[in-house]
Amino acid sequence: MxxxxxxxxxxxxxxxxxxxxxxxxxxxxxxxxxxxxxxxxxxxxxxxxxxxxxxxxxxxxxxxxxxxxxxxxxxxxxxxxxxxxxxxxxxxxxxxxxxxxxxxxxFKENFITDENEALYQQESITLELENGAIEKLTSSGSRPFMNGQGGIVGYQKDNQIDYSGADHQDNQEQPLQYHRLTVPYGKTFQVVLSDGTRVHLNAGTMLRYPVRFVEGRDREVFMEGEALFDVSKDARQPFVVHANQLGVKVLGTQFVVSSYPEDTSINTILLEGSVGLYRASHNMGSEQYTVLKPGFMGSWNKAMGDISVKVVDTDIYTAWTNGRVVFSHLKFNDIIKKLARCYNVSITNNNARLGEATFTATFDIKVESIRDILESFKRNYGFDYDYSIEDNQVNIY
Known part of the structure; x- marks a missing residue:
């Protein structure tokens, strides 16, 4: 030998x-x-x-x-x-x-199962009801959700809650009742709102929404994290997404909003239709809109307080809905933020040179573990670094 x-x-x-x-x-x-x-x-x-x-x-x-x-x-x-x-x-x-x-x-089966068991936190998706009660959800659950009067307002089937089929003929003068859905890192979930609007929630996302919308009022929801909205068109009731400092107002369209606390900007990517972006601090009715066209992204800079617009490849920003993660000319320090959300791990990078390097890559998070991805970077780009994984903590040296 x-x-x-x-x-x-x-x-x-x-x-x-x-x-x-x-x-x-x-x-x-x-x-x-x-x-x-x-x-x-x-x-x-x-x-x-x-x-x-x-x-x-x-x-x-x-x-x-x-x-x-x-x-x-x-x-x-x-x-x-x-x-x-x-x-x-x-x-x-x-x-x-x-x-x-x-x-x-x-050892393939044991490798995938054992590693994911160690890296993925078994934190549940939670739904906070209008009375403050918190329900834990599983991706294989099947159950109704009721209001204080005993009426069914929504129904969970597997990885989705649907509010569109419930009987909402109750008194329209009653105050709105909100549910708050929280999706932890490492998981995704879907919601069908009472008007038929579909929302796909990415890992690390919170969505607060009324169990039914009231006629004559805007359809308003509040979010933090990342979600893809497919809004049912209703010219009488604009749909408004409140993402911290940014408001997104539409009639009927498909778009992605990404508003993670740790990110420096709040991004809106328009897939079809038209949306108007505005500062959330402005009074409704007097907003100065930044209008997006399909294929464009509007970015609200949190520090500067302004909105910039550019053409983007929308597939990059919707890949997560199909279990993929795509990086395009992205710094490694920003890449590990996204990987931490996908795999529900904490990643500490101690390699300054690696952190500033930019990469373009695509991974399938349904079959590739965090270890596989780190090995791919190490093998394909030739960077001199090492890493360790213990429980849900990843350290890069």
Whole structure:
């Protein structure tokens, strides 16, 4: 064996992890990169019956990975300053998939389950009712919610609460009754409001809303965090989102509002329709609107108190609704903020150079753990850093 064989085996194991979690690689032959002793060792291992079944399963997966999947892997991460090609690593490691990778496959289920158990806090989604009572929700729940008079105002089914089918023919003169939905880090949830407006809440989001809207009054909701709104059109009742210092007023449209306390700006991304942005401190009826068109983002700078508008790729800002996270020319220090929300972990970066570096990348948070993502940055960009994960605390050095 060569002196570098241990390193090659280590690279093979890391690559196998990538393959089995993402399934985005084609089969390559790299026997010319190995010496005779290494090839002899591989052939011996490939002949062991204990690996036959696992290899046959792997071969079926690889045979379905066509050239376009290889291109998708290469495009998975593109550095803003320097592109790091994985071709050499892949050539060396692919031959070991049957040996190292398939050994790892036996631990795949435990790896995903155990790590997520350790990193994800089992904090419940909560719903605060109009009387102050707090209900814990699960993504598989099925139950009605009632008001003080015993009438059903909403119904939960799985990962959604629907208020649109309830009987809201009660006295319109009664004061509005609000529910407050809080979605912790690491989870998402959906709400259908009484007018049929759909709201998709991202991790770390709070939404306060009336269980029914009153005729003749604006449909107002209050939020902190990030949410995608698909507003039912009603020309008689504008829909207003209050996001701390920013107000968003619409009739019927689809847009995203991101208003996390730790962010320096409050962003509104318009997908379709039209919205008007205004300072929340202004009196209703005398606002100076900043009007957005589809494909534009309006950013309220918290420190400066002004709104800027620019064209954006809206897919970047809606990817989270499909379980993906997309970074486009984003500093690593800002990236770890988003990762902390997605995975419900606390991330401390002690590497100043890494923190200021910008990256473009896409990850599937449904199948990729926080460890997988940190390994991807380390492997693809070649930064000299290390990290540790203990419970829900991640430290980067």
């Amino acid at each position: 060569s002196r570098d064989f241990g390193k090659i085996m280590e690279l093979a194991q890391k690559l196998a992890r990538t393959i089995f979690l993402r399934e985005r690689i084609d089969k390559v032959d790299s026997s010319k990169d190995l010496d005779d002793g290494e090839r002899e060792y591989i052939m011996q291992k490939l002949g062991e019956p204990s690996y036959w079944l696992e290899r046959s399963r792997l071969k079926k997966d690889i045979d379905h990975a066509h050239q376009k999947d290889w291109e998708r892997l290469r495009a998975h991460m593109v550095g803003d300053k320097k592109i790091r090609h994985l071709r050499a690593v892949i050539k060396v490691a692919a031959i070991f998939i049957g040996v190292v990778g398939l050994t790892y496959l036996g």
